Amino acid sequence: MSVDATTVDSYPEDSAALPTRQHVTGFGFYIYLLSDGILFAALFAAFAVLRGATDGGPDSHALFSARNALIETACLLTSSFTCGIAMLACDRRNRFVTLVGFLVTALLGVMFLTLEVREFSELIDRGAGPDRSAFLSAFFTLVSTHGIHVTCGLLWLSVLLIQFLGRGFTPAMVRRFLCFSLFWHVLDVVWIGIFTFVYLIGGYL
Numbered sequence: 001m002s003v004d005a006t007t008v009d010s011y012p013e014d015s016a017a018l019p020t021r022q023h024v025t026g027f028g029f030y031i032y033l034l035s036d037g038i039l040f041a042a043l044f045a046a047f048a049v050l051r052g053a054t055d056g057g058p059d060s061h062a063l064f065s066a067r068n069a070l071i072e073t074a075c076l077l078t079s080s081f082t083c084g085i086a087m088l089a090c091d092r093r094n095r096f097v098t099l100v101g102f103l104v105t106a107l108l109g110v111m112f113l114t115l116e117v118r119e120f121s122e123l124i125d126r127g128a129g130p131d132r133s134a135f136l137s138a139f140f141t142l143v144s145t146h147g148i149h150v151t152c153g154l155l156w157l158s159v160l161l162i163q164f165l166g167r168g169f170t171p172a173m174v175r176r177f178l179c180f181s182l183f184w185h186v187l188d189v190v191w192i193g194i195f196t197f198v199y200l201i202g203g204y205l
Contacts, residue, residue, distance in 0.1 A: 029179045033186050040190050043142040053134035069199040072115045079108035080188040087181045093169050109154050116147050
C-alpha cells in the first residue's frame, strides 16, 4: 500500500468529524498561552523568593505607588471590556463598533504602557534601577515582561486593524481577532496577579 493511500484511509469517512482550521488554530494558540502562563509563573516565583533581597536598598513599601498601579489596572481592565465589546460586534459583523472597540482597546493599552514606563523612569531616577538589588531585578523582570507582551499585543492589533480595513470580515480575520482577544484577556489576568502580589501584598500588607 502506498503512503498516499495509507494517509487517505486514515481519515474518517465523515468529513464533519475533521478538525476545522479554526479548531486547529485555537488549539495551537491555547498551547502558546499555556507556555506564557508557565513563563509568568516562574517570574512570580522568582519575585517571591527575592522579595526580601534588597541589599540594604529600598523595599517595596518605600517604592510603589498605589495610585499609579490603580490607574494602570483601570486602564487594562477597561481595555479588556472594550475588547470584549469589539468581539461581540465582530460576531455580529458590525464593522463600525468592531473598529471603534479595538481602537479604544489600543488607546487604553498605550495609556497603560505610558504609565508603566513613567514608573520605571521614576524608580531609576531614585536610584532603584534593576541593578540595585535582586529584589528590584525580579520586579523589573516580571513587570517589564508583562509590558513587553502588551507592546507586542498593540503591534499585533495595529496590523490586524490595517488588514481589517482592507479585507473586512473574512473567516481568517475573525479567527485572528479571536486569538488576539484571548491573548489580551490573559494579559489582564496576569496583570491582576502582578497588581495583587507585587503592589498590594508587596507594598502595603
